[in-house]
Amino acid sequence: MPVRNRYDLVDDAGDSRVPLHNEEAYQHGINFQAKYVGSLDVPRPNSRVEIVAAMRRIRVS
Numbered sequence: 001m002p003v004r005n006r007y008d009l010v011d012d013a014g015d016s017r018v019p020l021h022n023e024e025a026y027q028h029g030i031n032f033q034a035k036y037v038g039s040l041d042v043p044r045p046n047s048r049v050e051i052v053a054a055m056r057r058i059r060v061s
Contacts, residue, residue: 021030038058045051 019026040054040058042050042054045054
């Protein structure tokens, strides 16, 4: 089991790379509802921490 530290803030365990829909669904299109939360320019993120911090700034605004 990998060791988690304070810099590993994003849990990638949910990304199993197994498609949620079958191939036919992708051919016909998949509809879903989404809400635009915002955007923030992060010129050259050097780490995941910077990206997560930017996401939190958007969420708080």
